[in-house]
Amino acid sequence: MSSPTAHSADHDTTACKASRHARVQQLITADETSLIELETLVATLPICSTGRVFVEVPDASWIFDLTVPARMIVTWLDRSQRSGEPGSGRSCAPGQALARAVNAWSDEMLCPGAEESVCAGGTRIHLLGGYLGTADIFDHLTETLGTDAASIATPARFGLVTAR
Template structure:
């Protein structure tokens, strides 16, 4: 977990209030297997962080009040309330709701290197299936540098942290 903490810029509340303070957009994903890592990571974020946290869980009983900086939004994805691939009638597989939501958000909202006023930190903490699909989309389709995508080392994807 130390590497996750080291990758977050540290600064104080006064710096966050400064009018010329650069805002860093965060994209964070997790599932029921990574909730402790998620809580640890968001606890280290500067109060001025912006962005999204997407968390996929098996059902609504897993949802809790996750404290994030005021400019961030948490989206809980209840797998039991979602369907799998369109037209199949199957249940939503682990990682499927997370990948669909994050890819849709990233296609529309993710800051890119071309946008000099914005930088994005990406931490994909969920299970392998959703994380692999998201990392592939970010690096392959959107052209995000692999070094900007932080994933668990055990997955062997992008940059492990």
Template structure:
């Protein structure tokens, strides 16, 4: 039995249509990149979008395919590293959210999750390290902004 990879309305409704899970991260510096990426995904895309912002004034309307869950991470409402008494640093909420998500969702050896990490360098580098070292994701399967120089596929 083969599954269709064509992405049109009829194909997306078919029960045998291949659906690849997506993991997408962004922060307040990459909202335009995020909107552009989400606009290019097929309507039948599934997965998770995490967006870290400084405070709730940054939250707004972001359009994602209906089967994708979007979560805003407000740094002003989160604590920093345990025991430090500090506030949440840029990238910290994203790294925690992705680590928790990956622990639950990346459990199959043949997982084909598409990972796109937008946003700041520190959070992105920490997420890449966590996904590759703790969760066995190949670095070549993680897409990051080229300007970061992280060893990932383009």
């Protein structure tokens, strides 16, 4: 997986409890193909992390209690309960609900150039899961919001980030 700058050493329990400590916002996406990667990633987050985790699954039977830092919110997207393109009458395709939800959230919550911004101490973005949803989100973040592609962690097999 390509990776933005690693978490700094100043994110220990004492530092994270300090009132003036910059809290790093996280945006994390996943689907049913990346649940183990997701659990591994959230287990390594500093306790002071804020932000959102979006997980798209085929149906409600995939939903479980995902433990995340207290200031983070997990949103489960049950594909079986969502429609495809408006007016098409089609079912929701893999990655479609994830891309719609994350792109809408990003438009409202991310500052332009969020990976370097001072708002919320910057944003770390980890896109896990299938190629279709990940590619749509990656394109939206880089082309519409101007996020530096090298600052977005994606599975290397997708080839979404070119060598610097």
